[in-house]
Amino acid sequence: MNFAAFALTMRGSVPLALLCALALTLGDRRDVLELGDEEFEYLAAEHETLLVMFHAPWCGHCKKLAPDFAKAASRLKGSVQLAKVDCTANPDTCKGFGASAYPLLKVFRNGVDAGSYTGPRTADGIVQYMRTQTGPDSVPLRTEEDLQAFVNNYDPSIVGFFPPGSTGLPEFLKAAAQLREQFRFAHSVEPDLGGPHSLDPPLEGPQTLQQHVVLFRPPRLSSRFEEGSVLFTDPVSVAALRRFIRDSLYGMCPHLTLENKERLRVRDLLTVYYDLDYRRNPTGSKYWRNRVMKVASRYSSRGLSFAVANKHDFLSELEEDFGLGMSEATELPVVTIKTRLGHKFTMREEFTRDGSSLERFLDDYFSGLLKRFIKSQTVPEINNSPVKVLVAESFEEVVNQPEKDVLVQFFSPRCPHCKKLTPVYTELAEQLYLDPNLIIAEMDATANDVPLGYDVQGFPTIYFAPVGKKDQPIRYEGTREVRDFLKFLKRESRRPLVLNGVREEL
Template sequence: MLKLFFFVVLARVALASDVIEFTDDDFDSKIGDHGMILVEFFAPWCGHCKKLAPEYEVAATRLKGIVGLAKVDCTVHNNVCQKYGVSGYPTLKIFRDGEDAGAYDGPRNADGIVSHLKKQAGPASVELKTEADFTKYVGDRDASVVGFFADGGSPAKAEFLKSASALRESFRFAHTNSEDLLQKHGVEGEGIILFRPSRLNNKFEESSVKFSEDKFTNAKIKQFIQDNIFGMCPHMTDDNKDQMKGKDLLVAYYDVDYEKNPKGSNYWRNRLTFETLCNKGYQPELQFKSRQRFIHVLSYYQQKLPVSGFYFSTGSVQCFGFFHRRDGKALERFLQDYFDGKLKRYLKSEPIPENNDGPVKTVVAENFDAIVNEEDKDVLIEFYAPWCGHCKSLEPKWKELGEKLSSDPNIVIAKMDATANDVPSQYEVRGFPTIFFSPAGQKMSPKKYEGGREVSDFISYLKEEATNPLVAQEEETSKKNKIEL
């Protein structure tokens, strides 16, 4: 009897998950039962999947009854994974009314998943009917974009809602036709105002920005938001960090805590960043990060972990220098050294191999330019992870491909451990293995390889894409001609 009791308890624990499990047999029949659902395609051996699992479980529980979270084990249910083009793990997709609505590109922690999906699940723009609604909405920790429209059916409102729908994953939108709210905010007929979070208010910029274009178009509204949403010095969090990629940034690390110490958090932000940059005329956008929340970044730069610190990064994800003195003069010198080209560039890189004469070239961050970018050759490069099962399966085929093309002077077959090296920004690696073709003369525009994983598939692809005819192809043609003679 006691054994039976424990069996029942364990069975209940095993069934406690709020994550739905789909299979090849029931995916198509059940996915349409959910107006919106997030599906994780995973493999049990995948390190990233293991890291995501507890966060995914917590998010599923918190979103129960709002948005469903599901998963598919691709090592068991391969048909549905192939159907949706899953090539790396984990792959997360949003489905609406049974249809693939695109990749989920949001945060991969419980808080971020919940925040991201709540924005997706509700209306793209929230209607504000009263002053109390408005005050509560713009009091959020993130910026708010509010449309004011006296005419609820105006073309301007239609364009605003288009922008809200397109950017709902990233930003917060609301609208109102309340006459009291229009009058209070000085809007005659129609207008859009971006309200920055009150915790980031400062004397260097306005707390709100009005859309100033004469014509309301989706494109102009989106550009207005992109240009103004973060202000001069945003507070970077897990939720918004991806929205700041691709810009030149001065990044400041402090013990930021806007919940318990907003005044102290803003003190050094205002003194060292705003004053120095405004007075000296430097123009890079700023980011303000919690030292504890992003401590892994500081560890990455192999520095002692000071109370505060700065680094400068460019849109091409090159990072330069680091200092942690709390005075404007030090920051001024730091920036001047950057513009004078005196700062050291930081790269996460394995050592350059002493012997790299094999059929497959080993690429690390320090020799990426020399092997992939500088030589006028076509390069087919695999980005892999040492723990990835698919990468291990591909390894002998990749080596065979390198051997078959080893005599071709115009082709390089290469591989790079993307977990141990910085990957250039134009190579978007979200799963493993990811393969890119970098054509000679077009090094800034690599093409992602989406074909089969057999040697013959790679050969066929290169015959189509290579800048020069493959040597292997020429040899085959020569042999055929000899037989015909």
């Protein structure tokens, strides 16, 4: 009997609210439940772990989050339920949970409010965060079917195989408890399950299960250029497992995402951006990655890491950091290199399907023939005001000239503190304008790459580059008044200042 027939049969004997709840339970095949005032209490209590988005149809942030929320719901299906409540149509539920600003995300356990969601608001981030909120630290596996179901996942899996009574299992479980927010763990003490996954040739005759841990890479990243799993056979400890996972997790050419980019970019990294989507376009995603891996296998031993990424996730970054205004219709991948020191390179040649253009790009990179990409404004033709204007292209020439001290302010045109500092900084520059040994300068750090050695996390940030120590600029941390700047310059400069045309004593 379908639900419509069932509803007609039960009409008159079942409350409307319960029918609505049954309709959502039996008839809604979508991965994100839509809950309202009447059925929220019924359905929330049915789920051990539930993530609810309280939203409004007119909310721009809600519209932006919705696709990632739906993707996460599909990936979490069977373990964590995701739901949403339209607060314009269901004010009582939203008011009861304090949903006054949208979107509000809350975690529920068996219908009870367990607190606000504090993880990333991307599909990968939601999946990773919610997996840490449910289930055991390490999933016990008993059959080959259990194992295959666990490792056949979008994310990597770490599985420990232990003989009964093994001393390694408690350490493995301790590591899983500490690292579960980052990685997926499972374990087994079944002798028939561990043997085939030791990655060693099978032995003849009776076999004794040996303790070992295997990192299974996601099936979506399988490639003929590297193994799909990595074996760990050292004594199990939290520190050793952490190192093993760190060194083995990503492989030759991982999928760079908004969530893992900071971990991957600790090394010199070549990234290939294209329309990568392993769910809707797995064939195309693998096609380009395999071509990258074919080339990477020849160069990966030379200190450069490789990755592929979805261009749609990094469009603004590609334009901002590399000057690449990528069209949505662009089919061919684009390639960049960013080193740990912040040097940036882009491949200007069109990506060829045989990988030859990528090989030429790498040959030029390792030969030192590539010109670095520097984001810079145009060098001013006239630059004779008391405060010299610096751009990335002129920074080294002006600041690093050996005979002059330079005080430079990094600012943002939108920064109110910078605007407040402008008259003070200008007055300082005017008083020191006739000093032949000193330059007062400024650079828009939002429109120009900040040079190495200058840590600019907020605005304004001010540094002093003294003669003889250009590679060790001194950060100014004092009060932003003319007298305070002058006191600082007198202390740090090796030569007397020329103030309003008069040379002062040291």
